[in-house]
Amino acid sequence: MANIVIEGGYKLSGKINISGAKNSAVALIPAAILCDEKVTISNVPNISDKYALDDILKYLGAKINDNGESITIDPTEIVNKEIPESISKKLRASYYFMSSLLGKYKKVSMYFPGGCAIGARPIDQTIKGFEALGAKIIKEGSKYTIYADKLTGGNVYLDMPSVGATINTILVAVRAEGKTIIENAAKEPEIVNVATFLNNMGAKITGAGTSEIKIEGVDKLHSCFIEVIPDRIETGTYMIASALIGEKVRIENVIPEHVEALTLKLKEAGVEIETGEDYIIVSSTNKMKAINIKTMGFPGFPTDLQQPMSTFLTQCDGISTIHETIYENRFKNLDYLKLMGSNIKTEKDKAYIEGKIKLKGTFVEATDLRAGACLIIAGLIAEGKTVITNIEHILRGYSNIIEKLQNIGAKIKIE
C-alpha cells in the first residue's frame, strides 16, 4: 500500500485553489435521484468518496456522465433494489440513499453506513425523522428495511443538531404529502447547499441554515443545476498549515464567512490573516500563544478542524486546551503527535497540548480522514522525514492534496 512521505521544514508560498465541499457533494449526489429528470452538479471534488457514491448510483441503474469537474446524473431508469453492505459501509454518506430512495419509492433496503471511526455515530435521529413522516422500520442486524404506504409531513425535534439527520429528513420530506418542520436542525452551510439544489428542482424548503427548517412536499422534481460550495474544512486545513509554515499563502475560491470561527481563533493566537471577498491570505509568525478550542455545530468551531488544529497548538507558547464535544473518539491523532515529540495529555473529551516543542518526523498512521490532515501538517513542520500510512482515509476527503501542497512548495509525495 502507498504511503505519503514528507520532508519537513520547507516554507509554503503561492496560491492554492479550494475544491468543492466533500460533505456537500456526498449529499448532493444521492439527492439527485429524487429528481424525475437529469441533474448536473458542478465543482465536484476529486475524492474517493465521490467514486464510492458513483458505484451505488451505477448499481441502482442511474446513468452518469462525469467529466471530472461536473457530473450529470440521469435517475430515470433507476431500479430500487437492496444496496449491498460491501458498498454502503465504504462511507457515512451512503445513508443519504436511504432517504432519497425512501422519499422517491416509499421503500428502501440497505445497511448501516460506514465512515471514519471517530465515535459510535448512531442513526437514531434519522430514523426518528423517517418515523415522523409515516415510515415503518424493520431492523435485522445491521440491515434496515424502511417502507411507507404513504409519506406525510410531520414535526421532528432533533435531540442534537445532527447534520445527517437534518439532510435525511429533508430528503424524505420534499416528496411527502403536506408540511414538515424540523426543529433544532443543524445549520451547516452544506445543508443550505443541499436545500438550494432541491429548491432548484422545484422543492419548497425554507429556513435551511437556521435551526427551524420547513418543507412543503411536492409531487414532481425537475431537471436543474447546482454548484458545490467551496470546502470549508479543506480551506481551514490549508489555513492551519500556512499559519505554521506559510509566507503569504493565498487560499482562493473560498467563502470566508464559512471559516470565521477558525480565522478568529488563529488571529487570537497571533496569526496574520487577510480576508478578501473570496480569498484568504495567511502568513506564519513565530509568536503564537496558547488558545482554547471547543468544538460545536456551525457557526461554532468545527470538529472536522479540531484534529488539524491540534498540530497548530503544538507550536503555540503555553498550554492549549481542546474540548471535543461532538465525537467520543476523535483524539487518535494525538498519539502520533506524541510520537513526533509533542507533550499532550488527554482526559475524556479534553486534550491539553504543551506548545513550542519541535516535532520530529517518523512513521505515523492516518487512523481517519482528519487525523491524516493533522499528520500531514505535522510532517510539513517537522524536522526530517515523516511517513504516513493508511492514506486511503486522506484520499477519501482531500481533493488532489499532494499536487496542491507541492504547488506551494511542500516536499510531499505518494510512495
Ligand code: EPU
Ligand atoms: N448523532 C446521534 N444520533 C444521530 C445522529 C448523530 O447520536 O442520529 C450524534 C453523532 O454520534 C455525533 C453528533 O451527533 O456525535 C453529530 O453527528 P452528525 O449527524 O452531525 O454528523 P454526521 O452527519 O454523521 C457530518 C459530516 C462529518 C462531520 C459532522 C459534524 C458528512 C458525510 N459527515 O457527519 O464529517 O464531522 O457532520 O459536522 O457530512 C469529516 O468530514 O471528517 C466528517 C466526519
